[in-house]
Amino acid sequence: MNGKKKGGKGKAALTAVAPGKTAKAIDSAIDLETVRELARIIGEFGLSEVEADPSGHVRVRRELGGGAFGTASPAAPPPIALAPAPSVEGAVEAGTFVTSPFVGTFYRAPSPEAAAFVEVGTSVRKGQVVCIVEAMKLMNEIESEADGKVAEFLVKNGEHVEYGQKLMRLA
Secondary structure, X not given: OEEEEOOOOOEEEEEEOOOOOOOEEEEXXXXXXXXXXXXXXXXXXXXXXXXXXXXXXXXXXXXXXXXXXXXXXXXXXXXXOOOOOOOOOOOOXXXXXXXXXXOEEEEOOOOOOOOOOOOOOOEEOOOOEEEEEEEOOEXXXXXXXXXXXXXXXXXXXXXXXXXXXXXXXXX
């Protein structure tokens, strides 16, 4: 906030700037001493936002993890190391992989009653649908990014998969 003398003793036209926004001048009946006191309270209590209107109403907001004004936030928990998912049918060998573009659930067939899109040993062409990953109740068809033959599935049908996780290997 910038204080600029407007006319009355201690009165100011305030400029409020939110992160990523442009400055906007605000006529205010709040004096500079009140602004200083609000700034002290913001720092003391870790507030992220204070809004005051000319009638004297004040609204404050504090975000968890510390405020936007440089207050200390609690220490982040240490990162958890995740082991790569083991393959269903053995060790992963060299080849081309079909990976998941989403976090979701892997399915080999379009429905429980339908036949699988591909089986081990099936030849596939670039752009051919080889499986589905369900993400947020949407069934997303996953296409092969290369020509080849399905060598192995690296996840089980109905298994949860992560973004970038290898789903199958093409030879």
